[in-house]
Amino acid sequence: MESWKDKFAKLVDIMATLRSDNGCPWDREQDHQSLSRHALEEVYEVIESIDENKLDELPAELGDLLLQVVFHAQIGREEGRFDIGDVLDAINDKLIRRHPHVFGDEVIETSAEQTIAWEQSKMTREGKKSAIDGVPRHLPALLRAHRMQGKAKAVGFDWPRIEPVWDKVHEEIDELHQAHNSGHAEQVEDEFGDLLFSIVNLSRFLDTEPEQALRKACDKFDRRFKAVEAEVKRRGKNMSEMTLEELDAVWNVVKKR
Numbered sequence: 636m637e638s639w640k641d642k643f644a645k646l647v648d649i650m651a652t653l654r655s656d657n658g659c660p661w662d663r664e665q666d667h668q669s670l671s672r673h674a675l676e677e678v679y680e681v682i683e684s685i686d687e688n689k690l691d692e693l694p695a696e697l698g699d700l701l702l703q704v705v706f707h708a709q710i711g712r713e714e715g716r717f718d719i720g721d722v723l724d725a726i727n728d729k730l731i732r733r734h735p736h737v738f739g740d741e742v743i744e745t746s747a748e749q750t751i752a753w754e755q756s757k758m759t760r761e762g763k764k765s766a767i768d769g770v771p772r773h774l775p776a777l778l779r780a781h782r783m784q785g786k787a788k789a790v791g792f793d794w795p796r797i798e799p800v801w802d803k804v805h806e807e808i809d810e811l812h813q814a815h816n817s818g819h820a821e822q823v824e825d826e827f828g829d830l831l832f833s834i835v836n837l838s839r840f841l842d843t844e845p846e847q848a849l850r851k852a853c854d855k856f857d858r859r860f861k862a863v864e865a866e867v868k869r870r871g872k873n874m875s876e877m878t879l880e881e882l883d884a885v886w887n888v889v890k891k892r
Contacts, residue, residue: 811823
C-alpha cells in the first residue's frame with residue numbers, strides 16, 4: 636500500500652510528465668500568470684464544499700488546490716527558480732519560526748496571544764516595514780479590510796471595547812447621508828467605503844467573519860428571490876406587472892416559510 640509520501644511524490648512526477656515534451660499541450664502552455672485565476676477558483680470550490688457541508692467532496696477539492704501548488708512548483712523548477720522542495724522548506728521554516736511556544740521556549744496560552752505574537756514576529760524577525768504588510772491587494776475587499784484591521788490590532792491599534800465601534804458606524808452613516816445630500820458622487824463613494832470599513836470593524840468585535848456573513852446573506856437572498864418567482868408563477872402572474880407592494884407581500888409569505 637502506497638504511503639502518503641509516495642502518493643505525493645507520484646503527484647509531482649505526474650505533473651512533470653504532463654509538462655514534458657510528450658505531455659499535455661494545455662499543461663505545457665501554462666505559466667504562473669495563466670494559472671493564477673485557476674488557483675482562485677479552486678480556493679472558492681474548497682470554501683463552497685465546507686459551507687455546504689459536503690465534506691465527502693472536500694478531499695477532491697483539496698486535491699485540485701494542491702495541484703495548483705505542484706503545478707507552480709514544476710514551472711519554477713523548469714525555470715531554475717525553485718522546486719517543490721523549496722516550497723516545502725519555506726512553509727516548514729515559517730511554521731517553526733512563528734510557533735516558538737511549540738518549538739521553542741516562549742509561553743503562549745491563548746489563540747489571541749498567538750495572533751499578536753504571530754504579527755509581531757513578522758515585524759521583528761522577518762523585517763516587515765509595516766504591521767499591515769502582507770495583505771494581498773487582490774483579496775475580496777471585505778476580507779482585505781478584516782485582515783488589515785486584525786494586523787493593526789496586533790500592534791495595539793484598536794478600540795478597547797465595542798461601544799465606540801457602534802458610534803463610529805453611526806457617524807459614518809451620518810457622513811454618507813450628508814455626502815448624498817451634497818450631490819457629489821466621489822464624496823459619496825468615499826463615505827460609503829468608510830461605512831463599509833467601519834462595518835467590517837464592527838464584525839470583528841461581534842466575532843463574525845464579514846465575507847462569510849455576506850456570502851450567506853447572498854445565498855439567503857438567492858433562495859428567497861427564486862421562491863418569490865416560483866410563487867408569482869404559481870399564481871399565474873408576471874413579476875414585472877406587479878406593484879412593489881404586491882411583490883413585498885409575496886416576499887413576506889416566502890420569508891415566513
